[in-house]
Amino acid sequence: MVRPTLKKQIPNLQEAIKDAAWKQIAREGAPALSLRAIARKLKITAPAIYNYFSDRDALVTALIIDAYTSFGDSQLAARDEVPPDDVVGRMTAIGLAYRQWAHTYPQRYQLIFGTPIPGYKAPLMEVLPSAARSLSILVSVVEQLRLAGRLNIKSFPKVQEEFKAGFEMWKKYGGEADIISLSIAMLIWARVHGIVSLEIAGNLPPFGTSGDDLYLYEMNSITQQFIRG
Amino acid sequence: MVRPTLKKQIPNLQEAIKDAAWKQIAREGAPALSLRAIARKLKITAPAIYNYFSDRDALVTALIIDAYTSFGDSQLAARDEVPPDDVVGRMTAIGLAYRQWAHTYPQRYQLIFGTPIPGYKAPLMEVLPSAARSLSILVSVVEQLRLAGRLNIKSFPKVQEEFKAGFEMWKKYGGEADIISLSIAMLIWARVHGIVSLEIAGNLPPFGTSGDDLYLYEMNSITQQFIRG
DNA sequence: ATTAATAAATATACAGTGTTTAGTTATTTA
DNA sequence: TAAATAACTAAACACTGTATATTTATTAAT
Structure with a gap:
């Protein structure tokens, strides 16, 4: 019965991942989105992303929700x-x-x-x-x-x-x-x-x-x- | 100064590649288009496709032209x-x-x-x-x-x-x-x-x-x- | 008929992808 | 201090498109 809190070198990694994703999309277009490239930019390994998004599609869904919010x-x-x-x-x-x-x-x-x-x-x-x-x-x-x-x-x-x-x-x-x-x-x-x-x-x-x-x-x-x- | 004609087991391989591509697109959607999958279906190797299309984009362009023609x-x-x-x-x-x-x-x-x-x-x-x-x-x-x-x-x-x-x-x-x-x-x-x-x-x-x-x-x-x- | 040229295919390899699994590190609560 | 577990890394798998080198087969000229 232990419940450790989150811990990371990067303060808010979930947001940092989305930020890096948006920058990548803005620079090279949405189809070029790559988990590994995001990980490289953040100096983490690709599987670490899976602690915050269950898979690539979940990340995309989060980005779409953000986009809708920005549009709204x-x-x-x-x-x-x-x-x-x-x-x-x-x-x-x-x-x-x-x-x-x-x-x-x-x-x-x-x-x-x-x-x-x-x-x-x-x-x-x-x-x-x-x-x-x-x-x-x-x-x-x-x-x-x-x-x-x-x-x-x-x-x-x-x-x-x-x-x-x-x-x-x-x-x-x-x-x-x-x-x-x-x-x-x-x-x-x-x-x-x-x-x-x-x-x-x-x-x-x-x-x-x-x-x-x-x-x-x-x-x-x-x-x-x-x-x- | 020699000019051999085309030769292939599959009569018209260029068309066969496009056909296989369309079937793949119809079955699994356009983003799932894969040269290697097409090659597998036609029982050839993936690089062989490069004799008929300079790269994947050239194949897609040919498909788009066909689609426009069908639409027209x-x-x-x-x-x-x-x-x-x-x-x-x-x-x-x-x-x-x-x-x-x-x-x-x-x-x-x-x-x-x-x-x-x-x-x-x-x-x-x-x-x-x-x-x-x-x-x-x-x-x-x-x-x-x-x-x-x-x-x-x-x-x-x-x-x-x-x-x-x-x-x-x-x-x-x-x-x-x-x-x-x-x-x-x-x-x-x-x-x-x-x-x-x-x-x-x-x-x-x-x-x-x-x-x-x-x-x-x-x-x-x-x-x-x-x-x- | 032999030989040279060349088209068309394969074999192999490289760098990239998303994702899985197993193992490690660090933190937190009991 | 010790147990529990979140968060991460390392390594590997099965894919992808594509470049290079090599083989095979066909054709045309000698």
Whole structure:
């Protein structure tokens, strides 16, 4: 019956491992992530990492959660810089923040939305809280529009029964909102994600269109289509 | 001065390697692609592959070109099944074909649009012909709308000067079209890609929305916004 | 027919990866 | 002081892509 506390030369090794991982990702890209390289940088042996992460995928999951948190923070900050009554302004602000965050941290963006780690599949249950939180900022603005009667939901498809359970689960982490607000938020999310993911992957520029203009145009399409008044 | 012809036990080894690669990708996913595993399946040694592909990335590039070709074929078939005068019908047909192809070959889709191969970056110049061809079907329909005076380009952003050179390059493989048609095609492409990529990555369903309904709604948004008459 | 040239395959090896196992060191509580 | 155990290292395994050298087989010219 003995319970020794943790001990290490490096004060907080768990955080140090993640830091080293991020630096490696930023410098050489997510696919180059290597436990052995991290260990070399920290002057420990590779198996020592297994005291803090059960395997490489667990480390990646932790990084993804951090990335979602960073993304959610930027969404939250963008929203709250605009007065609550200026709903359209808030929508615009988080839309711009979305793209700006992706351009500031392309590797984090790819880590979340791409599949840059060989054989890795994010475990939904672990990632959901931070993922739902980051999406919840957009949902909150859409919900605010709905409550103000300014949400144009004409002809928007009804949510199927089978997905209502998923919605209830989402609310646990994403906060209170009507399901129609979540649905419309998903569509808005898909639109900005469409442009930004093509941009980040380098598939947009050579075809003759600027991401800037296209993105602004698309944000205008969104507000025109879904906001009235 | 001797020029021996190719010789092999397997009739067309180059194609056999690609076939084995596709089977491996379909069974275990793109990141699991392994030259050694391909060699084992074909009962040859791994270095023998280097007689047909300069390295692993060259094989991946060949696979991507094949995937683009397969995608382009499905777009072409979908378009030409609808009479030329029914332009809206053609737009709908290729839109549905886009999503259906992605769902039929999710690994091919991810190979093109994701980044599933560690450290791989597609060489634009090699991929451009097949990529431009596959996009050209959508562009041709948009161009057809433009020529018929049914394209709604009100307030669509002008293309920046610096990208006009890229447009000229694109025309070489994508065919004759006005630059505004390409731009609008890009935006339409981004929209469908936004939904489909989230679907394929498994990020849509858990949050309570059906890809089916959302996609149909979005295709309607597109026709409403860009087609008049 | 013999010989030279060369394509295509193999054998071998190197440096890298994630991970497992066994053993060691250090710390903490009883 | 002694037992318990967390945290680490050392060594090894089974992989990976790829470079080099060598062998085999085929072709073309003499």
